[in-house]
Amino acid sequence: MSNKYNPAEIEPKWQQIWAEQQLYKAVEDPERPKWYALTMLPYPSGDLHTGHWYAYTPSDAGARFRRMNGYNVLFPIGFDAFGLPAENAAIKHGAHPAQWTFANIEQMRAQLGRMGAMWAWEHEAVSCDPEYYKWSQWFFRKFYDAGIAYREYAPVDFCPTCNTTLAREQVWGDDRHCERCGTPVIKKNLEQWKFRITRYADELVEMLDQIEWPERVKVMQTNWIGRSIGAEVAFHTEQGEPLVIFTTRPDTLWGATFMVLAPEHPLVNAITSTEQRAAVEAYKEQAARMDEIQRGAVDKEKTGVFTGGYAINPVNNERIPIWIADYVMMGYGTGAIMAVPAHDARDFAFAQKFGLEIRRVITGPDGAAGPLTEAYDAKDAGEMVNSGPFDGTPVEDAVSKVTAWLEANELGRGAVNYRLRDWLISRQRMWGAPIPMIYCANCGVVPVPYEDLPVLLPDDAEFRPTGESPLKYHEGFRWVKCPQCGGDAERETDTLDTFMCSSWYQYAYLSPYWKAGQPLKADDMPWEKTVGDYWLPVDQYTGGIEHATMHLLYTRFFTKVMRDLGLVDFDEPMLRLFNQGMILGPDGEKMSKSRGNVINPDEVVDRYGADTVRGYLMFIGPWDQGGPWDPQAIEGVYRFLQRVWVVVVEAMQVVQPQGKPARTPSPDQLRALERKLHQTILKVTDDMQDFRFNTAIAALMELNNYLYKVRETDVVNSAIWHSALRDLLLMMAPIFPHIADELWHRQGNTSSIHLQRWPAGDPEKAREAEITVVVQINGKVRDRLVVAPGAAKADLEGAALQLSSVTKWLEGRAPRRVIVVPDKLVNIVAD
RNA sequence: GCCGAAGUGGCGGAACAGGCAGACGCGCACGACUCAAAAUCGUGAGGGGAAACCCGUGUGGGUUCGAUUCCCACCUUCGGCACCA
Numbered sequence: 033m034s035n036k037y038n039p040a041e042i043e044p045k046w047q048q049i050w051a052e053q054q055l056y057k058a059v060e061d062p063e064r065p066k067w068y069a070l071t072m073l074p075y076p077s078g079d080l081h082t083g084h085w086y087a088y089t090p091s092d093a094g095a096r097f098r099r100m101n102g103y104n105v106l107f108p109i110g111f112d113a114f115g116l117p118a119e120n121a122a123i124k125h126g127a128h129p130a131q132w133t134f135a136n137i138e139q140m141r142a143q144l145g146r147m148g149a150m151w152a153w154e155h156e157a158v159s160c161d162p163e164y165y166k167w168s169q170w171f172f173r174k175f176y177d178a179g180i181a182y183r184e185y186a187p188v189d190f191c192p193t194c195n196t197t198l199a200r201e202q203v204w205g206d207d208r209h210c211e212r213c214g215t216p217v218i219k220k221n222l223e224q225w226k227f228r229i230t231r232y233a234d235e236l237v238e239m240l241d242q243i244e245w246p247e248r249v250k251v252m253q254t255n256w257i258g259r260s261i262g263a264e265v266a267f268h269t270e271q272g273e274p275l276v277i278f279t280t281r282p283d284t285l286w287g288a289t290f291m292v293l294a295p296e297h298p299l300v301n302a303i304t305s306t307e308q309r310a311a312v313e314a315y316k317e318q319a320a321r322m323d324e325i326q327r328g329a330v331d332k333e334k335t336g337v338f339t340g341g342y343a344i345n346p347v348n349n350e351r352i353p354i355w356i357a358d359y360v361m362m363g364y365g366t367g368a369i370m371a372v373p374a375h376d377a378r379d380f381a382f383a384q385k386f387g388l389e390i391r392r393v394i395t396g397p398d399g400a401a402g403p404l405t406e407a408y409d410a411k412d413a414g415e416m417v418n419s420g421p422f423d424g425t426p427v428e429d430a431v432s433k434v435t436a437w438l439e440a441n442e443l444g445r446g447a448v449n450y451r452l453r454d455w456l457i458s459r460q461r462m463w464g465a466p467i468p469m470i471y472c473a474n475c476g477v478v479p480v481p482y483e484d485l486p487v488l489l490p491d492d493a494e495f496r497p498t499g500e501s502p503l504k505y506h507e508g509f510r511w512v513k514c515p516q517c518g519g520d521a522e523r524e525t526d527t528l529d530t531f532m533c534s535s536w537y538q539y540a541y542l543s544p545y546w547k548a549g550q551p552l553k554a555d556d557m558p559w560e561k562t563v564g565d566y567w568l569p570v571d572q573y574t575g576g577i578e579h580a581t582m583h584l585l586y587t588r589f590f591t592k593v594m595r596d597l598g599l600v601d602f603d604e605p606m607l608r609l610f611n612q613g614m615i616l617g618p619d620g621e622k623m624s625k626s627r628g629n630v631i632n633p634d635e636v637v638d639r640y641g642a643d644t645v646r647g648y649l650m651f652i653g654p655w656d657q658g659g660p661w662d663p664q665a666i667e668g669v670y671r672f673l674q675r676v677w678v679v680v681v682e683a684m685q686v687v688q689p690q691g692k693p694a695r696t697p698s699p700d701q702l703r704a705l706e707r708k709l710h711q712t713i714l715k716v717t718d719d720m721q722d723f724r725f726n727t728a729i730a731a732l733m734e735l736n737n738y739l740y741k742v743r744e745t746d747v748v749n750s751a752i753w754h755s756a757l758r759d760l761l762l763m764m765a766p767i768f769p770h771i772a773d774e775l776w777h778r779q780g781n782t783s784s785i786h787l788q789r790w791p792a793g794d795p796e797k798a799r800e801a802e803i804t805v806v807v808q809i810n811g812k813v814r815d816r817l818v819v820a821p822g823a824a825k826a827d828l829e830g831a832a833l834q835l836s837s838v839t840k841w842l843e844g845r846a847p848r849r850v851i852v853v854p855d856k857l858v859n860i861v862a863d
Numbered sequence: 864g865c866c867g868a869a870g871u872g873g874c875g876g877a878a879c880a881g882g883c884a885g886a887c888g889c890g891c892a893c894g895a896c897u898c899a900a901a902a903u904c905g906u907g908a909g910g911g912g913a914a915a916c917c918c919g920u921g922u923g924g925g926u927u928c929g930a931u932u933c934c935c936a937c938c939u940u941c942g943g944c945a946c947c948a
Contacts, residue, residue: 359946668888730887811929861928
């Protein structure tokens, strides 16, 4: 046994012992409170990078801390193993994606093992395993039966590089690029499977109040769902056909001076006059050619044409012209708007360009009712004018009053619209769970029977360099008998979005590959119920913010559907969420091979050990902030561990110099040590609760510096010294699990440190013996008083005024006022 | 344009129910050990000034005995959304 700190020796040793003792096996125990700690599962790229370490090791420290505080902790890991990189590798190397994927998983298991995390490996689940995706398909089938899954022919986003359609959530940025590969997406008209997430839009917004998630994630989801409350109002065409519009400002109905339809609006044909037909057709064609990116450009000049048709405004029976323009989208609301140029910036720009009337119906905050030079859209000041029965109504009440009036007169009704679109889950890729659907010439769309699941991926797929899905060309896969009529039929060759596989993985972990090899039924449960009843829902989730409007929205939706299917009895899958920041290269930029600023965690672990890497990552700064990797700063954590080693190992040895009797330390020394210890326990306990690892480590360093300094004094001949060493190790255990267990055993303990209870801090023992009180004159520090804590205000004031420095500064002036904050300061105010 | 987060030493950061700005660490300087270096240990430092002191938490105002912390207006950076009616 070496007497020097040698992580390369002790870390593999402890990892092996922990595994042999099944130290992290999670077993239901009704006697103890449970804690389901979950971290976002990795994609098995084959290489665990620093980002994974930054995501996982603090998450592990948090889980370990809970465990030491009496919780029965489940901290599982698995692999989100379907996806395009495996398919691309298959095209490149000619190997099956499964081969590539499982080889990578093997490699990553070893890398994950080096972290020294308390992974509950027996709960591992791999989403590309047929026994896993059997259940993904089962969920699809359940969703289909429940009317949540449906098929639709519509314009969809398509990534030309990934060769597949994408969900709206996977299209990012103002250039509308693919979230995975960065290529700008194009629009295609395709028949695709979707999930009715919009049915849950309201609940997805409302229930954000019930979960402890970072505010910014809640805001992003709220904005993404984009609920707007207003009214639908029935206008009519001159010919009498109803023309329904959605507006958030029904109070401006009297200011509508024209209407605008989306070019694709079904009514356009009917209302277009003979004279305008050619212009309308030309505009429609032009709009159709343009994709949404071009149409959506905000600064684009407004375009549009008059249809020749007119509509009747139901509130005043006015006849107003109907235009078409591409700034109105068919996909939102009813695809038609009433234009109120006076109170909407877009309508204002349009009216100005085409010389249409701008009629003011809301006064300015000062009562101004004259012509406008720009749209006035404030909703908190002004009152209605030129609005018939509503003149004089303050805007604050206007929307609700007009909406009620519309309903009473059957002209419209209150309505809500969402920006959220249904979740497109079809992917034209091979390496995903096949959508379990069959198309039969006789029976139409036929779902694969539950007992026939899984629909297996072929293991002899042929990958084409064109990037097309091999399933389309795999005769054995594609052609089937119809489950209903037995006739020739065709399989769906699209696969499920991998986000669907990860939407329920926290449930899959409970009892991985549940009912493996058994036929499934409609009323099955995808996990062992008693296990789920104990662990669910997830208590603490950690992961990156990049999933704010993708995975984190989808898994909430999934859980709500599962609740409605009777699978779970709660509304939200994850009660608490923490988003870690991003670890950057030493140059402060995102790590990337092309930049050459990648830190390879394996190399750093070889050099310093996993404990140092863990501790350094947690020491950099607040976990949600991320930050640059500093190759020099990591030395500080390494030195800290070496100094802990020295303090603890030296204490094991005989410290009494020969011939000198052991001397008793003074009570002051002992109290000072005890105070430092309990201050540290209180501080570290508090910090660990909230993942403030950086300040927790700083406090541990302070304590160790203190112990290091006094280790050659008489305090070592005391019980408090030994309990300080013991508590230091206990507090280090979640962050530095290996060195903590090693030194713990060297102290003579026989069971693992990770089975011990977290030390209890005593505020009484942490209290300072004396406190420095600052003496200020006019807010500037001029002197200090050292007093016992809790000194009376009057005494502090008196003592301060006695100070020679104070009388000097006052130069004979009488204090006008003296502010005393006990234990803090005395501030003397003088003219 | 709208929404959100953040600006503190040479660097990462600490301290905000308003009360000694810069904990902890990196780097730096000096010293000890060494023939020397590395490692280790010790000491030191926000800037200016010989000192007394003065100035300092993005900028400018404000509230207060007192503001990194609260309020107002800007500037910069990052993230999200964007003709959503």
